[in-house]
Amino acid sequence: MRNRRLIDSFGRVADDLRISVTDRCNFRCIYCMPAEGLHWLKRDDILRFEEIARLARLFVDRYGVRTIRLTGGEPLVRVKVEELVGMINSIDPTLDITMTTNGVLLRQKALALKEAGLKRINISLDTLHMDRFEGLARSDAYGRVMDGIQAAREAGLWPIKLNMVVMKGRNDDEVVDFARLARDEGYEVRFIEFMPLDGDNIWTNEQVVPSLRIQEQIEDQFPLVPFADTRPGPATRFKFADGAPGGVGFISSVSQAFCTTCNRIRLTAEGGLRTCLFSLHETPLRELMRSGVSDDHLGGVIEAAIWRKEEGHLINQPGFVKPGKSMSQIGG
Ligand code: SAM
Numbered sequence: 432m433r434n435r436r437l438i439d440s441f442g443r444v445a446d447d448l449r450i451s452v453t454d455r456c457n458f459r460c461i462y463c464m465p466a467e468g469l470h471w472l473k474r475d476d477i478l479r480f481e482e483i484a485r486l487a488r489l490f491v492d493r494y495g496v497r498t499i500r501l502t503g504g505e506p507l508v509r510v511k512v513e514e515l516v517g518m519i520n521s522i523d524p525t526l527d528i529t530m531t532t533n534g535v536l537l538r539q540k541a542l543a544l545k546e547a548g549l550k551r552i553n554i555s556l557d558t559l560h561m562d563r564f565e566g567l568a569r570s571d572a573y574g575r576v577m578d579g580i581q582a583a584r585e586a587g588l589w590p591i592k593l594n595m596v597v598m599k600g601r602n603d604d605e606v607v608d609f610a611r612l613a614r615d616e617g618y619e620v621r622f623i624e625f626m627p628l629d630g631d632n633i634w635t636n637e638q639v640v641p642s643l644r645i646q647e648q649i650e651d652q653f654p655l656v657p658f659a660d661t662r663p664g665p666a667t668r669f670k671f672a673d674g675a676p677g678g679v680g681f682i683s684s685v686s687q688a689f690c691t692t693c694n695r696i697r698l699t700a701e702g703g704l705r706t707c708l709f710s711l712h713e714t715p716l717r718e719l720m721r722s723g724v725s726d727d728h729l730g731g732v733i734e735a736a737i738w739r740k741e742e743g744h745l746i747n748q749p750g751f752v753k754p755g756k757s758m759s760q761i762g763g
């Protein structure tokens with residue numbers, strides 16, 4: 432049966448699937464992962480490419496999912512991840528296949544990813560200063576990340592979005608510089624509010640810089656005009672009023688949650704279906720698949736899980752409970 436939609440009990444349609452291909456990472460960003468890393472999943476517990484592709488086909492063919500984003504952990508540390516991109520692309524070459532990466536391996540991988548069918552890319556970059564980068568990512572790979580961004584561009588992975596997690600006192604003095612970079616290079620910079628999904632439990636509301644404050648700082652220098660988005664998304668997007676290339680977007684998960692229009696669902700590296708970043712439970716699909724169930728059976732489990740999607744998260748409300756998994760274990 433084709434193109435039934437995945438609808439939850441609040442009437443939202445899920446058509447944007449994020450697939451985590453690994454929980455491992457070669458960085459240790461302070462807002463995401465502890466310095467010593469995490470307890471990594473065993474190889475056998477991670478979905479194989481064939482298993483991911485089977486689920487992707489189900490989501491696309493049966494439920495009309497149009498956007499698939501590969502993420503992690505760091506997706507480029509998964510060996511031959513470009514083969515998975517090719518497998519997903521062969522389901523439907525018009526699919527919007529994207530990736531979120533820290534960029535450090537892009538010089539080696541960008542062309543292969545493009546040739547396999549990756550359409551767009553988001554690269555995380557939180558500072559334009561090498562010394563600060565070492566403090567934030569706990570890595571000395573700043574130069575390689577900058578070169579990776581260039582490699583993505585050369586490979587034709589365009590448009591490029593840069594993800595910046597803004598933390599008070601750490602990098603919030605750079606937001607105007609990032610807006611200038613967007614204008615100079617034609618990137619869209621997405622300013623992301625720091626969410627309570629870090630592995631070290633360092634999150635406090637005081638470290639969150641509300642998107643409106645960032646927008647004010649940018650507009651002092653570069654007036655913005657809203658960008659009319661044809662598809663719903665987490666970011667409020669703007670172009671520059673003077674017609675300069677590039678743009679900015681704000682992901683205000685903490686100060687102005689976008690839950691009422693959320694169309695995202697997530698598959699963790701071990702095959703857990705999550706309906707929200709902040710879900711306190713997930714629906715395990717791996718053992719079900721490995722036990723040999725049919726697509727109809729699997730589809731029934733998926734539909735029931737999506738129906739139960741939470742109305743929204745409760746950050747800053749008394750009932751908020753931090754999920755047991757951090758961002759890299761979920762797949763941001
Ligand atoms: N390793 C890849 C990367 O960093 O781009 C992909 C996975 S990472 C978990 C996905 C995105 O989540 C990145 O843009 C990262 O900056 C963001 N992120 C991680 N922890 C976060 C947090 N606590 N709050 C907000 N964004 C976070």
Ligand code: SF4
Binds near residue numbers: 456
């Ligand atoms: Fe790794 Fe991405 Fe988390 Fe940084 S944000 S530690 S690059 S998974």
